[in-house]
Amino acid sequence: SEEMKAPLNDMFDASQTLLDSYKDKLDQNAIKLLEMIKKGGQKSMALVGRIIDISRIETEKLRLKKQTESLIKIISESVDETMIKINKQNFTLNLDLVEDLYSEIDKHRIKQVIKDILLQIINNASKKSEISISLQQNNDFAEIILKNKSVHLNEKEKKILFSPKTKLNPKNSFLGLYFAKEIVDLHGGQISVKSEGRSEGSKFILRLPIINWTDSLLQMYIFCNSGILLYDYSFMETEKKNDSVLISGGLVGMMTILKEVVQGERFIKIIDHGDRKIIFETNTTNQIIFALITTENLTIFHQKLLTLIEEFEKHYQNLIENIGESCSVSENWRNLGLLIEKHFT
Secondary structure (H helix, E strand, O other): OHHHHHHHHHHHHHHHHHHHHHHHHOOHHHHHHHHHHHHHHHHHHHHHHHHHHHHHHHOOOOOOOEEEEEHHHHHHHHHHHHHHHHHHOOOEEEEEOOOOOEEEEEHHHHHHHHHHHHHHHHHHOOOOOEEEEEEEEEOOEEEEEEEEOOOOOOHHHHHHOOOHHHOOOOOOOOOOHHHHHHHHHHOOOEEEEEEOOOOOOEEEEEEEEOEOHHHHEEEEEEEEOOOOEEEEEEOOOHHHOOHHHHHHHHHHHHHHHHHHHHOOOOOOOEEEOOOOEEEEEEOOOOOEEEEEEEOOOOHHHHHHHHHHHHHHHHHOHHHHHOHHHHOOOHHHHOOHHHHHHHHHO
8 A cells, every 4th residue: 555655755755855845946937837736736645545545444444443432523624624615616514523532433534424425415416505513412323413504415316326337436426425334334323314305405314323422431530639538429329439548539639730730830630540531620719629430531521521510610609718718618518419410410
């Protein structure tokens, strides 16, 4: 595969070097030609990469690098990387990404799939039409839905859309969706298209198995920056609560680091202990520390900690203002569990 890419890399590097080093000495026609060579090299490298990937899929040699990812983040990055083409044809983009969902995926590959579908819509839709992208949960799957009312597919086109026969056919405007289907299949998901009449257009549905983020929650500790524990809350089942002894012991060892964080000497938001992640935030006055122990470092945990802290400061404003006196009185904090449950369960 490297031998196939090497000449194209050389072409790209040479054109880039000429543009960087001699642009001031070249006329506009020469610059345009070099830009064409550069873009041609980029497209050719992408096509060669795709051919290699298809070959790896068909010989079962493609290896996925999976990790837990935020699907809102994946969709947003895919859209950002396609935005130049979207703006060029004056499409209206409608994003409905309210509730984040998480899936164990190869980030690079799933972004490829979303961009493939987006590019096919862009290449086949009417200019200035609307492209809508939404994310929703359907049982144990996340559904990423991409829709455009001006893209119409007949029954024959729908049948061959994801077929191997279309994978390298230059006459097929939906080139690349065979690859998309194979990648999604490797993730245990499905990809489909619905086209229900000219007024409705077409809807591409990408389904991926989701991970329930609440399954990653273990324990939360809330304590003053002096080290006094205000409240601890266990998300674990009764038979697993013996883990909390180990976690609590780990927190004692963290106190020096946490004090340094509060005093502004170090900026740390997460400490990784292998199968235990300790994610923490402080309130706006750095007087209260919230430590969340999980098995995964997910974006949603940081977001929920911030919203929890915001509501905490409203409910406990008077106690926070007199933290020196209130910190050691456990009765002051007995309702914190209800607040934690509101945001995390």
